[in-house]
Amino acid sequence: xxxxxxxxxxxxxxxxxxxxxxxxxxxxxxxxxxxxxxxxxxxxxxxxxxxxxxxxxxxxxxxxxxxxxxxxxxxxxxxxxxxxxxxxxxxxxxxxxxxxxxxxxxxxxxxxxxxxxxxxxxxxxxxxxxx
Amino acid sequence: xxxxxxxxxxxxxxxxxxxxxxxxxxxxxxxxxxxxxxxxxxxxxxxxxxxxxxxxxxxxxxxxxxxxxxxxxxxxxxxxxxxxxxxxxxxxxxxxxxxxxxxxxxxxxxxxxxxxxxxxxxxxxxxxxxxxxxxxxxxxxxxxxxxxxxxxxxxxxxxxxxxxxxxxxxxxxxxxxxxxxxxxxxxxxxxxxxxxxxxxxxxxxxxxxxxxxxxxxxxxxxxxxxxxxxxxxxxxxxxxxxxxxxxxxxxxxxxxxxxxxxxxxxxxxxxxxxxxxxxxxxxxxxxxxxxxxxxxxxxxxxxxxxxxxxxxxxxxxxxxxxxxxxxxxxxxxxxxxxxxxxxxxxxxxxxxxxxxxxxxxxxxxxxxxxxxxxxxxxxxxxxxxxxxxxxxxxxxxxxxxxxxxxxxxxxxxxxxxxxxxxxxxxxxxxxxxxxxxxxxxxxxxxxxxxxxxxxxxxxxxxxxxxxxxxxxxxxxxxxxxxxxxxx
Numbered sequence: 346x347x348x349x350x351x352x353x354x355x356x357x358x359x360x361x362x363x364x365x366x367x368x369x370x371x372x373x374x375x376x377x378x379x380x381x382x383x384x385x386x387x388x389x390x391x392x393x394x395x396x397x398x399x400x401x402x403x404x405x406x407x408x409x410x411x412x413x414x415x416x417x418x419x420x421x422x423x424x425x426x427x428x429x430x431x432x433x434x435x436x437x438x439x440x441x442x443x444x445x446x447x448x449x450x451x452x453x454x455x456x457x458x459x460x461x462x463x464x465x466x467x468x469x470x471x472x473x474x475x476x
Numbered sequence: 477x478x479x480x481x482x483x484x485x486x487x488x489x490x491x492x493x494x495x496x497x498x499x500x501x502x503x504x505x506x507x508x509x510x511x512x513x514x515x516x517x518x519x520x521x522x523x524x525x526x527x528x529x530x531x532x533x534x535x536x537x538x539x540x541x542x543x544x545x546x547x548x549x550x551x552x553x554x555x556x557x558x559x560x561x562x563x564x565x566x567x568x569x570x571x572x573x574x575x576x577x578x579x580x581x582x583x584x585x586x587x588x589x590x591x592x593x594x595x596x597x598x599x600x601x602x603x604x605x606x607x608x609x610x611x612x613x614x615x616x617x618x619x620x621x622x623x624x625x626x627x628x629x630x631x632x633x634x635x636x637x638x639x640x641x642x643x644x645x646x647x648x649x650x651x652x653x654x655x656x657x658x659x660x661x662x663x664x665x666x667x668x669x670x671x672x673x674x675x676x677x678x679x680x681x682x683x684x685x686x687x688x689x690x691x692x693x694x695x696x697x698x699x700x701x702x703x704x705x706x707x708x709x710x711x712x713x714x715x716x717x718x719x720x721x722x723x724x725x726x727x728x729x730x731x732x733x734x735x736x737x738x739x740x741x742x743x744x745x746x747x748x749x750x751x752x753x754x755x756x757x758x759x760x761x762x763x764x765x766x767x768x769x770x771x772x773x774x775x776x777x778x779x780x781x782x783x784x785x786x787x788x789x790x791x792x793x794x795x796x797x798x799x800x801x802x803x804x805x806x807x808x809x810x811x812x813x814x815x816x817x818x819x820x821x822x823x824x825x826x827x828x829x830x831x832x833x834x835x836x837x838x839x840x841x842x843x844x845x846x847x848x849x850x851x852x853x854x855x856x857x858x859x860x861x862x863x864x865x866x867x868x869x870x871x872x873x874x875x876x877x878x879x880x881x882x883x884x885x886x887x888x889x890x891x892x893x894x895x896x897x898x899x900x901x902x903x904x905x906x907x908x909x910x911x912x913x914x915x916x917x918x919x920x921x922x923x924x925x926x927x928x929x930x931x932x933x934x935x936x937x938x939x940x941x942x943x944x945x946x947x948x949x950x951x952x953x954x955x956x957x958x959x960x961x962x963x
Contacts, residue, residue: 410948
């Protein structure tokens with residue numbers, strides 16, 4: 346997936362929106378910048394399929410050598426799929442954060458939260474300021 | 477060839493038939509086969525895999541192993557937030573007296589009067605230091621104290637029919653705070669820090685409602701800063717009917733200077749192994765006594781030590797208590813050491829402990845900030861947090877590299893990568909007993925490391941028995957069990 350087409354949360358999750366029939370499905374992952382800061386992901390706690398999630402609420406965890414960090418859901422909706430391969434191979438998140446390292450797919454219940462997300466340029470600017 | 481008796485496992489040193497004791501032949505005369513004496517499921521089907529070593533091998537293994545350790549007795553140990561202070565030898569002598577170590581909790585109370593008096597007096601002393609009247613000595617560690625206090629708060633609200641589901645913790649909090657809240661059945665919600673490292677009052681206000689049971693605050697906080705907003709925070713939490721919990725991990729900064737109860741806290745824990753000089757970890761189990769306000773007192777664990785005339789007894793008649801949280805009366809050994817430490821110093825001495833701890837930390841801060849930036853100000857309480865972020869960007873040397881290289885210079889590393897709000901954090905807490913010479917030597921080592929060849933620093937430590945383990949692989953594919961096949 347092309348990060349230039351993605352939206353980003355201030356809390357470092359990325360979102361790629363896909364139209365599926367009448368509904369929209371968001372694929373969610375963790376940004377390259379955040380993965381580099383985490384310095385080696387060792388465990389990912391995934392949300393449950395079927396779980397209702399709200400934008401801004403914690404829906405998983407990423408554990409690295411340094412720390413455990415919350416994964417915040419950037420959108421409102423229902424979890425329809427999770428990346429089971431992260432359970433055995435958490436390194437996928439470090440190695441390919443915008444591809445094989447995706448975390449979950451959420452079927453949107455509303456578009457409301459999308460307006461608060463940043464485009465790649467704005468997100469990069471935020472990361473540059475925190476450097 | 478290096479002698480590896482210390483770093484090899486006893487299993488690796490094992491040789492068939494070698495032993496430390498000769499067991500005499502059994503003098504129980506019976507011809508009965510073993511199978512008829514014991515049920516078959518109780519009999520082993522194969523030999524137990526135990527190491528076979530001589531007494532000398534065992535003694536050398538452990539003695540040599542002990543010399544590889546870094547400890548407060550051998551090295552400067554500025555592990556932030558852990559208060560690795562010197563453990564006075566007097567405490568060990570007193571805690572080793574026969575009247576202390578030879579007691580058994582099943583003895584009749586009439587023969588335990590000395591110990592019960594000590595524990596009773598310690599309850600009173602901790603109430604005085606905390607400014608909170610009700611005390612339980614039972615919890616077995618700081619985090620256990622957090623959990624116990626939150627369970628008491630949950631019982632308090634349950635009895636009043638109040639459905640409070642949330643506990644708020646700042647993003648700079650110790651990880652135990654949200655963990656304890658979750659274990660006690662609450663939803664843990666994070667409050668943001670303001671730019672100066674204190675609790676962001678606006679963010680607190682936006683999350684504070686009548687569903688909030690407890691707000692957990694560490695003051696001084698994990699950046700080593702005294703949060704001046706504490707009284708305002710307490711006022712706002714009390715206004716919605718919640719309680720303020722004070723994480724007492726950093727009490728070494730404020731002993732005898734101010735009291736959590738006076739700041740508006742309703743409950744707190746002490747870490748006797750930190751603040752009151754009991755040994756950490758391998759030196760014996762810790763304890764996490766808690767102090768709470770009058771309203772929460774009836775919910776504290778049972779039993780408590782009470783005094784009746786000149787006699788002391790354990791009081792189990794506590795109908796609203798959450799019950800036991802630990803067998804017997806908790807980890808009494810470390811409580812005895814805390815009692816000895818507190819009485820050795822007295823009120824004025826304890827205040828001096830904190831003043832000296834804060835002075836040492838500020839001296840170190842004033843020197844270290846010229847080597848590594850300290851993002852949150854020029855003054856601190858008992859500890860401060862420096863950042864290697866710039867050094868990482870310019871020379872590729874991280875906080876972890878510095879920590880590892882310090883071992884080569886003969887210093888234990890500071891805490892690294894905590895708190896999470898500071899990138900490439902090094903959290904330094906010198907404690908009160910370190911001399912100026914020691915602090916200067918630490919600064920000198922830190923300065924030299926920042927100037928050293930980056931490859932050398934990346935390969936550190938080079939002088940320790942075990943070099944730099946692959947922590948990433950260790951965390952991703954942990955091998956937690958040794959087995960014969962060498963796996």
